[in-house]
Amino acid sequence: MDSSPITEPVLLILLSLADQPRHGYAILQDTARMSGGSVRLSTGTLYGALHRLLEEGWIERFREDDSSRGKQAYRLTSLGRRNLRQEVTRLTQLTRLASLRIARKET
């Protein structure tokens, strides 16, 4: 596993798909909501990321009963979920360390 951290947009896309499958526009809305509006993905950026994630096997297409081609949904694969969990663990450790250091400096 490459130790390079994944970027914030990719992390938000993975988090968006963590609880349920979503289609493109729903991912855009969810990432904007999760980041409090600070990350607004363009459609070109979103599909670039989805393309890479599909190639890497982190996500897969999900066929909904009422889905047309224009409303293709995506969901996390087990590999994507495992990698997302690792990334979240890494970030948790980092924020815990940051909190400790900041608290030590303040006291």
Next chain:
Amino acid sequence: MRPLYNFLLGLYPAAYRGEYGEEMLAVLYEVQTEIQKRGPLGQIVSSGWEVAGLLFGALREHLRVITGSAPRAIFFPRRFTMRSEFRFPKATVTLMTVILLAIFLAIDKAKAIQASIPYANPQVGPIHPTQQLMLLPTLLLVLAGACVTAALGWGILFALHRSGVHRFTDVDASSRPRSSRSLLI
């Protein structure tokens, strides 16, 4: 905006467009409907953001087709390792970009010099009819030469792409899964 989005999607590689084009267009229409509810400034900013995203995306995907890797690997190398992969396409693209930038800089500098000394060049008289007759074939010859050179360059890149050399970058000698590749986008 919709004709513009259609046009911008047309800039993507055909395979990518075939896979995601219809879906992206549907999302762009939904985004556009949302954008139209905003004020004039918000509409301009959001539409500009979408256009920039599509332009950058088209460029990125073309670079991926040519080089076989993400463009970030070209512009922002994260590490320097000894690699046995074929590197000519990446080097070519980078070199061509540098040359193009140098040409633009040279033109800009020449214009600045010309503006600073406006009377340095003597007045050019009218072109003699025989000179005019020679000028046209020369220009056509130069144009034909440029076309042949461009066709040769394109042919070399196309042959390299068709040869599958760039696919060697995807070959993993170890048993690691494909997920080992970076997802920095």
